[in-house]
Amino acid sequence: MVKDQVIGFSGLKLGQRVKLKGKIDETGIFTAFEVSVRTHEENSSIVGLIKEIDYQNRTMTVLNHSFKVPENIEVVDTIHSDLDFNHLKKDAMVKIKVHYTPPNHLEPLLIKIRETLGFNIDKLKGEIEAIDRDKGCFRVLGFDIRLNPKTVIELP
Numbered sequence: 001m002v003k004d005q006v007i008g009f010s011g012l013k014l015g016q017r018v019k020l021k022g023k024i025d026e027t028g029i030f031t032a033f034e035v036s037v038r039t040h041e042e043n044s045s046i047v048g049l050i051k052e053i054d055y056q057n058r059t060m061t062v063l064n065h066s067f068k069v070p071e072n073i074e075v076v077d078t079i080h081s082d083l084d085f086n087h088l089k090k091d092a093m094v095k096i097k098v099h100y101t102p103p104n105h106l107e108p109l110l111i112k113i114r115e116t117l118g119f120n121i122d123k124l125k126g127e128i129e130a131i132d133r134d135k136g137c138f139r140v141l142g143f144d145i146r147l148n149p150k151t152v153i154e155l156p
Contacts, residue, residue: 008035008153009136012128017042018140020124024048028064030124030143036154038125044141046106047095047114047123055086062094063122063143067108075111088113093120102129104142 012018012035019042022032052061058069075083088094093114099107126141138145 008155009147010133011153011155012037012131012138014128014131016128017126018124018128020140020145021121022123022145024063024122024143026064028144029146030063030122030140031146031148032151033121033148034152034154035147037156039156042125043097043109044100044126045095045097045123046125046141047093047121049116049120050088050090050092050094053088053090058085060088062096063124065106065142067096067106069108069111073108073111075113077113078115080112083113092116095123098141100126100141102142106141 017038019036019038020030020032021034022030024030046063048063050060050062054060060067060069069085075085075088077083088111093116095112095114096108097110099109101107124140124143128138128140130139132138136147
């Protein structure tokens with residue numbers, strides 16, 4: 001079982017802030033390649049490709065999560081210049097700072113366009129809200145997190 005193969009899984013605790021690097025699949029499961037426990041307070045955020053965007057309704061889908069983007073949300077490019085929501089494009093890599101309300105509500109606070117590379121890694125940053133020790137998985141920002149035998153966990 002994966003939980004027994006990943007060194008450090010037993011050191012994860014509810015309420016810990018973590019930064020995850022990995023990939024989300026079409027079912028919404030996030031497989032973490034790297035888990036870093038953070039000791040200081042950081043904003044919660046997600047990083048991923050825009051899969052869908054609707055300019056008229058001001059909605060976008062990133063990491064299988066649909067966001068309604070209010071008019072007052074700041075959008076900035078890679079050099080931190082302000083942009084209009086209409087400058088966002090499908091398949092662009094973005095970092096979205098979010099306010100999270102359990103169980104699944106993510107409210108965007110800021111959208112930053114990131115450089116799109118040949119191989120893009122999805123990222124999540126937030127608190128561990130649930131851990132299933134038997135199944136070897138946990139939840140962050142409403143996303144189900146799975147590990148694999150190669151997952152690296154960095155504890156403080």
